[in-house]
Amino acid sequence: MILVTGGAGFIGANFIIDWLAASDEPVLNLDALTYAGNLESLATLAGDKRHVFVQGDIGDRALLDRLLAEHQPRAIVHFAAESHVDRSIHGPGAFIHTNVQGTFTLLEAVRGYWSALEGERRSGFRFHHVSTDEVYGSLGPGDAAFTETHAFEPNSPYSASKAASDHLVRAWHHTYGLPVLTTNCSNNYGPFHFPEKLIPLMIVNGLAGKPLPVYGDGQQVRDWLYVKDHTSAIRTVLAGGRVGETYNVGGWNEKPNIEIVHSVCALLDEMKPDAAGPYARLITHVTDRPGHDRRYAVDARKLERELGWRPAETFDSGIRNTVRWYLDHADWVAHVQSGAYRDWVSTNYVQRSAT
Ligand code: NAD
């Protein structure tokens, strides 16, 4: 079996669903169920014995030791993290706790477990660390896309904490020989995406007739990847990646935020027309994010060259699936927009004046 951390979050839940659709190898899912963790995202696996859920913190060493001894995983896929840049600006402490301290504790527990393995169980073991392109910092308009050898220049508390975790993973391989793999992926979108991030926020706000808050001039560029393509990339690297290597994962799909927001509005106009007028009327430019990275772009050629992976979804098909999914899952959306979600909306948006 494999141990997945953070499997009740956006990408982790998609990963587990896709994993169990492709194989019968069981998954032990360790997740603290923070505001971002949601077992409803795994509702289709209810009663499926191949999925075992444990609520717990990756910083809990005793729990980790017990789970590793009991379940004897052949691999770890480590998603658990605090993942939202705006939250990291308002409260960086949780990012250090989980992304740095938590990853350290997990690495130590896994090192203890792996060191006692023998033969093929030891040589075949893998620790797959799921990271982000944001560790590389920000690009200028004409700069080449990030390769795996680009310097780490993280700019937000989130990206700095992820960069720290990447360094720890690297060092645990270099120093202790732990068989690690790291993937650095660009912005994901798709089903089960928490509506604090750009694309789902625009969909749920649009449907509610609320303003669509675009930070600054909206010309910041991200490289968007459909989440199912990310989960397939992780499966590919876990199966065939070279130990100790990092692989960039991206969609070859750079777009400025304002264009993304217009795409979402156009799909909503088509799929759920609003009598009050086009959804784009709700676009509101608001105060920019402090230290806002201007451009991310990922060069994913190493993964294609070595392991033959390329994204299957185009942006047009992926964003269409995504908007359709949100329209078809109003209950999921309503349940995640709990009291805690409303507190966040007030923290992040109420003080942002329209510009
Ligand atoms: P998410 O915020 O949706 O989910 C994170 C999950 O981790 C939640 O289920 C949460 O409950 C759990 N968690 C948080 N702290 C924990 C702790 N201390 N112990 C155990 N579980 C804990 O995040 P996501 O978007 O699914 O991202 C998953 C991973 O992928 C993260 O490591 C993130 O840095 C990375 N990543 C995300 C993106 C993206 O676009 N979302 C892009 C590249 C990389």
Ligand code: TYD
């Ligand atoms: P986000 O989804 O938070 O991902 P990240 O910051 O990790 O790239 O944001 C994507 C882009 O959208 C980023 O440039 C910030 C911008 N953005 C807005 O303009 N308005 C919003 O309300 C949010 C949440 C993000």
